[in-house]
Each structure stands twice: as C-alpha cells, then as structure tokens.
Amino acid sequence: MLARLTQTKALHWLGRQLLNRDDPAAWLDPLAGAINPMWVQEYTPARVERIMAETADTKTFVLKPASRWTGFDAGQHVNICTEIDGIRRTRTFSLSSSPELWHKQGLITLTIKRLPGGLVTNWLHDSLSEGDILGLADAFGEFLVPQPAKPVLFIAGGSGITPVLSQLETMAASHYPAPVTLLYFVRTGNDIIGREKLEAIAARYPGLNLNIIATHEGKEPRFLCDADLEAIDGLKEREAYLCGPKGLMDLATELLQQRGLAESQMHSTFFAPPAPAALDNDQLGGEVSFTRSSVNVGSEGDANLLEIAEAAGLKPRYGCRMGICHQCSCRKTSGTVVNRLTGKVSGPGEESVQLCVSVPRGPVQIDV
Template sequence: MKRTLQAVSNKFSQWFLHHRSFAGYIEPVIQHFKPAWRADLYRAHIECVEKTAEHFIRISLRPEHNWPTHLAGQHINITVEMNGRLLTRTFTIASCPYERDKQGCISLLVRVDLNGRFTSQLYEQLKKTAWVNISKPQGIFVVQSLKKPLLMIAGGSGITPIAAMLAQHLRDIQEPVRLVYFAKADQHQLVEQLTQLETEHRNFSFELCTRAHSKPLSYYISVSKLVDVYCCGPNEMLHEVQQVCGDLGLKYFDEVFGLKQAPTDHSLDMGAEHTLNVDGQVISVNSSDVLLEQLEEKNVAVTRGCGIGICHQCQCVKSKGVVRDIRTGALSDNGHQLIQLCISQPVSDLEVTL
C-alpha cells in the first residue's frame, strides 16, 4: 500500500509539478526545519573530523535514530554538498556496532587522494558544515563463522573493515586470529587500536608488513592451516591471495578496495583508439581505460560520483557504439542505452549525451 501511494504521488509530481518525485519537490521546504534532509537518504551529524596522518582523516558521525544498525565490515555511501553539487562516495565503517550502541556514533577512516575531487576537499568541507547524508549499511564482507581460526590480510586502507570485524568479534572467538597488515613504511593505520586488541585477547596477534621487506603472501597463508581467510586491499593483492587460497583449498572472503574488474576478454583489442562524439565535441579515446577518466583528462565537464558504479551520478545516454562493463565484462548493444561512464570502456566509436 505504501509503495502504491508513493508511486501515485510521484506520478502526480511528474505531471503537475514537473519534478521526478513529490519528496524531491518538497525537499527545500523540509530542509528549513531539518538541514540536509533528502528523500531516500539518512541524515548524520558530524561530531568530529580530524587529520590522523599525512593522508588520512577520521570522521565521527551521529546517524539519525532510524538508521539501521550495521554489521562490522559493511560500508555506506556518504553524500556531501560541495560547490553547489551533491557528490557521493563509498567508505567502509571503521567502527563496530558496539560503539554505536554505546556512543550513538560511527566512524570513518578516509584516505585522502590529493588529486581527487572529493577526498582532497573533504576535510575543509566537513569543517564548514554540520550534516551529511548517508545510505543504509551495505555489503556482505562480514565474518561468516566464529568457530574457526581466522587469517586476516589487509592492504593499505583495507585495514578499515578488518579492524571493525576484530573489534566486534574477538570477544566471541576462542580460536586463533592472525592479522597480516601491509602498507607503505610509516603508513599503517589504527595501530594503537590493534595493539590494544592484542593486549586484551591472547588469541589475537598481528604483524605490520611492507611488500618490499616481508615474506611473500603465500608464506603467511600456507603456514596457517584450516583457517578462513579474509582479505581487503588492492586488486593485485586480492588476486594473489585468492589464488593461494584456491590452491590450498581454504575458504576465502574478500572486499576489493576500489572497483573489482572482470577478467579482460582477450578477443577484444583493449588498446585500440576510437572517436567519441560527446554533445557534438569529437575527441579521441582508447579501450585501455574507462570513459570517465579519459573525459576528465581531456577537461570535459562530467559529473563524477563514487567512481565505482554505485551511485549512478555519471550516468549518461549512449546513442551509438559499444562499451564494455569492466565489472562484468558484458558488452552493450549498439543503440540507445543508459551507461555509467566510470565503469564503461569504449570498444568502438561512440556517441554520448551528457
């Protein structure tokens, strides 16, 4: 019944108010009473934002009471208004549910990309505002069993979901839990928290590693037997860990730090040059990268959202040509179709309308 009423009100809005939804139409009015209110999103008050290292910031958010409780390892989309535009990115929740139960807050640990359009401005922007929008918790990278030894492998910012898992579950696990954490020298995060956990739980130990001065990943996996392996980090690390786990017959769970790509179809010429007609402007693109990155390199005004195919802010209309979805490897048809620039590689000449 509720969905039917919503559909009717949205149709009314489209016919008579020239707006996609009724909730969106009344949004400016509601925001006078509830700052940052937006339909289909939750509000979160910014409790604290601080720089924790050269390229990291920690954000403490107090979500509305009706925000669903998350599971350790899950992520959220956070939407911030910057320069009059709503920008959305995806971040893993760095805190466990117990912390929200006690303090009412969740925390994010964000790695700053100095060349990025979002994280490079995030610290200063959050200092100037009181509210952001967040999605409900998402993701299935959560601990599956508390009755087996666990091996956790993290790379860089991939420590975030794993630290949350450890904080939530160590009190309930009797079996050994081992963490191997790779990062650049002096760039390991949450070390104090990990040290505290190691002090409190005798079954937990961790090792800080750098790829240049540590044993190969295969060593850490092979010496740990009958374990479930959880890994979060760059694509290259995930592929290596997955291969070793497959050879040893170990259960493997991962969360890619960034966009997980499908294997390349070698029947396609992935280095080929193509022409792209974008709103009448013709530019050269190639099949080695997604359209969003290539358009930004050529200073074409495009809308960037999460960059990993979740938020759909870079969606546009393709009227001619074929693109490849790098997540699935699927090819589009040759006619009119909605595509997302951040996950679409050109495999022919294209025409798009932004």
C-alpha cells in the same frame, strides 16, 4: 485571523505541490535543508561529531547519523554525499567502527586516507569541520564475518584495514570462538592506521594473532611471502579476507591458491576500480533510449550508460562509479550491454544492469 488564513493557504499549496510530484523528497529537500540539514529526506543526514588524525594522510571522522539510518554489519561500506563547489559528489567508504557503537551511542566512524589528486578525500581532509553535515546512504556489502564462526585470516594493506577494524572489534566483543590472524602490511611504522585500536583489541581478545609488517623499513622491501602463510596454523581451514592495494590482493590470492585454499574461502573488497576487461571497441556503442525521460542519444566506443546519461543532461542515481555499490542499478528493457569490468555480454531482454559498468552494444532501452 488573517495569519491563520495565510497559513492554511500555504499548507494547501504545499500539499498540492507534494501530491503533484513524482519525487516529493527531491522537491522538498532544498527547502528542508535550508531550515535544518537534519530534515532532508533523500539521504540520511549525519553530523560530524569529531575528526581525529590517524596518520599524516589518514583521518577518522566520527559521525552521528539521524536515528532513521538503518545501521550496518561489520565489514560493510556506505556511500556518503556532499556538495563541493555546488556539485553533489558521492563516494564509497568502509565503516571502521563496530555496529555496537551505533547501537549503543548512535555513532559510526569512517577512516579515510587522502588520495593524491582525489577531489572528495582531499575536501574531507581540508574543508570538513566538526558540526558539518554529510549525507549517508544505506550500508551495503558482503565482506562479512563468517556465521557460524570459522577460523579466519585477514590480509590487509594500508587503508584496507578499515573494514577489518570494524570486524575485529565485533569479533572481540562477541568472543569469536575460532582463531583469527591478521597480517597487516604498511610502508613504515608511521603508516599504521588504527594502531591503538588494534593493540587494544589484541590485549583483550586472546583469539587474535596480530602481525603488523612494515614493507619499507629494511634495506630491501618486505612483501607478503609464502613463509608468512606457512606460519599460520590450520591455514587450509581458514576463511581468507583480503583488503588493500591490488598488487597485495593479487599476490595473496595466488599464494593462498597455491596453498590449497578454494575460491569460495577467499573474500575480497576493492578500494579502487578493478582493472577493466579488454573490450573490442569496434563492436561497442549504439542508440540509447532513456525511456522514462524520453531522451534518445547515440554513443560510441566504451562509454558506459552512466556517462552517456550524464552527457545527455540526465542525473541518474549513482554511488561508487566502479561497479561495487549497485546504487546505479536500473532496468534495461531491451538491447545488449557489455560489462566493462568482466567483459560479460548480457542477454537481449529485460534485466537489471549497473549503469556505471554497462556499455551498450547496439540499440538499448533503459528505464531512466
């Protein structure tokens, strides 16, 4: 009797706590996570099922997200979050498996290269084990297979192959009815990521023309050149998908433009922040009011709104911190901001801005 009374009181207390919170998940999650990490609500928990080495510095992580995860399209990215030394870290990675694997087996894969000095990628390689739990956000991104089908040229470099692996697997499974060419640039044969998968896809999907090019195995480096493009049938009718280091993407864009491809035919995705625009620092900075938190702070120079908020002790949501994922988007209710990547100046009124790339120019009010 006493036990039932205590249980009822505890449930009432819990109900009151939840009803009185703006964000019940944030309050309840530490408790749920301590009992079972798969119960956490703020993000979708994903269990590490298997870890496989691809090359000396790249591993594929097979994850099983909780069934409430909303899935993805081939070529999309996802933010993962994990706690390292007591601090939650979020990073963006491409999904390297096809949506079919998720639909049939409830599994996804992330293929991740160790970045020199990279806190999260090195932690994933060195400390993450099978059975551990990562947090997963919803997938996002527009680097998608063309619908209806059109001829496609993929140009990938290094770990830029990861979204292309997902797309090629999907195209092979659906017998994609248009020609597909992949030019995949790696330093040496030892750096090919997904070699077995690529060869298996090429063997069962005759529509794919697979070219793997080692840039540093000859006497002279061998980079993308016009002759590579000249050899592609019907190049001008193709949709071009570019993913890899900035140097390769810039070169590919230039050569494709010279060959007459329109901007609308070229699709790219970044693995590193695009180069920032040159901003006039003298005009930047100002008083920032985080209205929901009732915090006002001054800012100087090219500090962005995310950095300003964090310096003031606030914790707005973010993902990639480089203007790609839109996880940090918030309402600006007044004031002008400059986009750090494009140099574009906003209007003075209400609009959605990405905190991580928006620099105040004069007083700004943000709904954070």
